[in-house]
Amino acid sequence: MTAGVAEEKGERPMTLLYSEVEEELRAAVRGLLADRCPPAAVLKRIESEPYDLDLWRTLAGEIGVAGLLIPEAYGGAGASASEAAVVLEELGRAVAPVPYFTSAVLATHALLQSAAVDQAGDLPQAVAVDRVRELLGRLAEGRATAALAVSFAASPYRPERGSAVRAGDDGARLSGSVSGVAGADVADVLLVPVNGVLYLVEGAGVEVVPSLDLTRPVATVTFDDALAVPLGPVDVAEVLRFGAGLLASEQLGVAEWCLDTTLAYVKERHQFARPIGSFQAIKHRLADLWLDVVRARAAARGAVAEGSAVSVAVAQAWNGDVAVRIAEEALQLHGGIGMTWEHPVHLYLKRAKAAEIALGTPGDHREALASLAGVPGPE
Amino acid sequence: MTAGVAEEKGERPMTLLYSEVEEELRAAVRGLLADRCPPAAVLKRIESEPYDLDLWRTLAGEIGVAGLLIPEAYGGAGASASEAAVVLEELGRAVAPVPYFTSAVLATHALLQSAAVDQAGDLPQAVAVDRVRELLGRLAEGRATAALAVSFAASPYRPERGSAVRAGDDGARLSGSVSGVAGADVADVLLVPVNGVLYLVEGAGVEVVPSLDLTRPVATVTFDDALAVPLGPVDVAEVLRFGAGLLASEQLGVAEWCLDTTLAYVKERHQFARPIGSFQAIKHRLADLWLDVVRARAAARGAVAEGSAVSVAVAQAWNGDVAVRIAEEALQLHGGIGMTWEHPVHLYLKRAKAAEIALGTPGDHREALASLAGVPGPE
Amino acid sequence: MDEAQLKERTAAFLDRNDPSGDRLDFLRARFDAGLAWVWFPEGLGGLGVSRELQQVVERELAHTPQLSSVQGIGLGMAAPTILAFGTDEQKRRFLRPLWTGEEIWCQLFSEPGAGSDLATLATRAVRDGDEWVVDGQKVWTSGAHHSRWAILVTRTDPDVPKHRGMTYFVCDMHAPGVEVRPLRQITGEAEFNEVFLTGVRLSDDLRLGEVGDGWRVAQTTLMNERVAIGGAPVRRGGGMFGSVLETWRDHPELRTHDLHQRLLSLWVEAEVTRLSGARLREQLVAGQPGPEGSGMKLSFARLNQALSGLDVELRRDLGYDDWTFRRSEGVDFYGRGAGYRYLRAKGNSIEGGTSEILRNIISERVLGLPSEPRVDKNVPWKDLPR
């Protein structure tokens, strides 16, 4: 059944199902989050200290999520994007305020790509081999957190959006700024792409701005002649595409929480002496939304199984829209209570809306498909 | 309330309501159609002789619809587009197979425009004054029917689409062809725009093709060195814009029939021991469709009251979509019976779908608004 | 009285009362002159003339002290209800300070368990001699924190079907047991309040209408609410569209074909909605009020939501202007950022009748479609599933 796709790629048949290992990983993450990160707890902390670094240390250290994508030679698990995707589904489902996506996916992938780390653990391109080796080890164990100094509003098609950084003549100092950087405020190190080279910077100015997504605030990062270590060449568009593919799984998790929570609510909430979920107009809308989520799951799985530019663009184009639509519908179907700060649905709406912009809007990804899928525009 | 619009135009306040005269005209047309042109009668004739010329003669002669737009000096009623629009609403509501739109609106407007006939009845531009005068008189009384030899798929923005006609060196003979011409098969004379000049032709080849809209078939018109009388300059785009504005009223009529007929059906049809119109999902869809029709009515009135390029583009962009959507929903809500030839809903679906293409698709009209309304596209 | 006579009367009033003097004195005098709401009876701020004539007075007095927007609920909802159901005593007591703004009013209708189905409300009022003791919780109350009075619907008989066991009161917001708490919304601020009523004692002369007749009284209030919604004329391309278009025109680098096509579609939808509103107002003036009104709020909610969502996407701005928890006096679609507009517009399809309820109303009252099977018609309120 997936033979068609596999044949096109000429590889072993890919699967769109979850493996047993992935289901175990999911159970571990979900269990921890249920215990330590219910929506009420997230709501309580977002205005004081949004990130839950205790939770992050447990996730990274005990469950080992931080090192999933890092080769075993560096203390990681050497897992594939498919496992990372399952973690993201669960983190999305909990709008968990931890820097997994920004550090363990985006920054880690940039580092691995820049140093051209292969599965055997060789570092053919790294300029600063020791620094890369040491950093990967710390990231894998969750002892350090990194962020990629690229605007979260940039995309594989416009990777430079929001960035204005230049390297000094000696190639060891950076100046300029990047706006809308996610995860910078909890990062120990910043990875900064400048003119195709990835730099490692520890001393940068990070100013968090009030953010639409309360659980993943963005910051303006400023470099004022900051000391920087060049690590190797970097293809930012590829890094953002990899991230975009995985973000689709986080969006799936957001959509799933919204659907599940709304279903529970409409079964419970009575008006006119009936559960509101017994009204046919509500039922039909939820049936359509469920079908959107079913397809979002297939799209998210497709993006990590195939990893191609087409599959990523498809997953982002679909899941970005679906997450927003279902969060909006969840709010509407909760009625007045959904408009209150005390109900967590707004956290999901804000996450979904910010994620719609992050790493390319659905429209950007559809536009990319014009050439990727051979649907050219008007001449 | 409409002061805003009027102030913008600096004229007397326009009205979006129907006048008493218009309501009387509507009642006369509706009465005649109810009597002579029920959907079953239309269905019965469409495969043998689609046009009902007896009905047309009664409409033209007794009610006087053919001459509505023609100045009184030529035997017409000297009425405005607003009255013609009401006739079109009723004709749309009955998918009446008469050449009103093609002859009494499109061709007549082209003739009046080309000869620059003003309300006083002067013919400043006409080359062939006598021919114009005579033709207007016959058209006004319904003794002759005309068609504009322009593709029904052309638009104010692409008026030349489907036309390939050239004038001979002597300017008195035409050669070439035009595809997709509506109303040509019942026209006594053809009005043919070539290089900005309107020609009158009586001897052309007209080959009707099987048409999506069974009640308004289109034909390929061929000129083989045909004798032609030049009448005057013509601005085809303006003629098509005028027609497009009025077509919105016909689309409104189509939409109204679909809504009314579906409402009656869902109140009557029982499944699960309830009228299907008592199911909330159906009710909510119909409420939304009703709201679309309410706005289609305002759009159609706006187009004839204001007559500007913006108001026409708005009415076409909205009403073209609404007529198709509501015809599609009407079919769906009729269930199996809607898929049968014997139920008339398909006549409306086909009319709506063909009218969506006619004189510019909704997308063409929206695109035109980019410059008309100051919403420029990407640079 | 015709327009000319009314103009004369207004001129005479202006001769006697200086609009640049004390604001409250001027408003009191205007009320006493019958120029407050001319269609109200004489002695109660009116002249007992046709409502259309009010615009004459407003025009003549346009440059004099005006009423405040915090009086909206008093003027729009409480006053017509008091006029329709109040005793002479109640009308005399309440209408003058309500109109002058000396006393602000709020509305205690919705409850956490009674939103779309208002008639299921649970706030109890139990008679105790000449008084009623009220216990319950109300929600979505704007202005409760500076209100002197509230219009309040309560459950007085739980043993009869829900529509029959309600009673309507004027609630003294200064009475012991009334607690007002700001209700924070997803925008960060608090436009509304929760109001907790604990053993609040209201004397029987604060009752509006008969015991058990509260539903009918409340319908009068709600009818007047609906009139106010979805009404004001806008320019073509105006309203919330204006701010999106400004960004669009000023920032060509933000435009994409995807956004362009969506924006054009919304422009068309906004324009046909604007035309429908204009047509509706023409019909009202011509004395042919159509059923189209029910659709306007539905349309505006959808448009506001779609437009504000597109606006956020267009700007690609991951920031938000201000999450501070503070009170606000209302919706601020023009002063705040795109993120605020996006979030606040979500309420447009919930407040004042959800879009779902409006579709029910349109389908039944306008289109004549049959109602769904009712399971709560003859069940005593106390036995309803909840």
Place this chain on the structure above:
Amino acid sequence: MDEAQLKERTAAFLDRNDPSGDRLDFLRARFDAGLAWVWFPEGLGGLGVSRELQQVVERELAHTPQLSSVQGIGLGMAAPTILAFGTDEQKRRFLRPLWTGEEIWCQLFSEPGAGSDLATLATRAVRDGDEWVVDGQKVWTSGAHHSRWAILVTRTDPDVPKHRGMTYFVCDMHAPGVEVRPLRQITGEAEFNEVFLTGVRLSDDLRLGEVGDGWRVAQTTLMNERVAIGGAPVRRGGGMFGSVLETWRDHPELRTHDLHQRLLSLWVEAEVTRLSGARLREQLVAGQPGPEGSGMKLSFARLNQALSGLDVELRRDLGYDDWTFRRSEGVDFYGRGAGYRYLRAKGNSIEGGTSEILRNIISERVLGLPSEPRVDKNVPWKDLPR
């Protein structure tokens, strides 16, 4: 029996029977060898082994005479029902010629008054000694004009609630009183028939299942129908998309930004729907059938309709290929013009369960939402409003 043994058996069968000989002889022999449908019992064309093994046989016999598509209803719906509810006599009589195609079957379920609500059907069967006399009208019957037999559901007891008074028969299509008329569709052609039953006499041994048990028997038939719908794998950008894309690529002059954006959105929707189908089939193979199947038909109907509508708009073609009233054997999405596809696709959300009914099923069976209040549960069929 394992795969190897079955292969051996198939090889042995091929040794004995020449596939290039008489087609019917070959198929009869295949049936008698138990290689027709291996999961059926021995003696009835099967071997009583697991259904998965059928693909082994199909692979081995791929180059031998195949069954015809006009047998679809017999194979997919009648056969499993006969197997489940037929007497030994009925199974012996009907299954062999059904499988070989010597006898074609059709389905007499839907009626003009009973579409979504099949259980309300009105075709009466009245007992008369050893026979039943059937009167009524059925509709949407494909292949009725060349069918020997039909599966038929009738009303035998109008005095009990609708689900309890039905009886299921095999109907002899050659019996006097059976009249088949082609039913013309909006596409111009007739894919289906109306079947009028007037005093049709069926002997009691044509009854399938108990008297009054027709609803349960029909459920078995319908369950087997649903399995077939919405299933086959497609290529990325394939299916109905292929023909739109071809026009799109070949005719740059037809492209507009409006159509482009809509086409891209549909391309994405088609692709995620294709992926869902692939995932669903993987789940089935892994023995984890998910509830996603109910959604596939809904998705394909929507996609086909949106795509074919866009296709007509893209071509700006006001013509139609052929309105001739003639019989056709099925849907021809690839051989016909864009207008035909547009019109025919409208049926996709009606036939085989309307999209409305599918949404009901998803919301109740998959999402666990409560059913609506039922008004027909305990009402005798004859007293139902209609």
